[in-house]
Amino acid sequence: MLIPYEEYLRFQALRESExxxxxxxxxxxxxxLNAGFSDEEVAADIEAARSEL
Numbered sequence: 637m638l639i640p641y642e643e644y645l646r647f648q649a650l651r652e653s654e655x656x657x658x659x660x661x662x663x664x665x666x667x668x669l670n671a672g673f674s675d676e677e678v679a680a681d682i683e684a685a686r687s688e689l
Contacts, residue, residue, distance in 0.1 A: 639647075670678070
């Protein structure tokens, strides 16, 4: 199927905005789930995961 280039660009922009909205939802959910952890706990978990590599 062929579509005008302007429609393709509009579709791409819409797709990008959907992806960005999804990332916003994920970050919001993660912030809620991780609200009970201190920065020190998070840093320790990151360090532990890096040492396993």
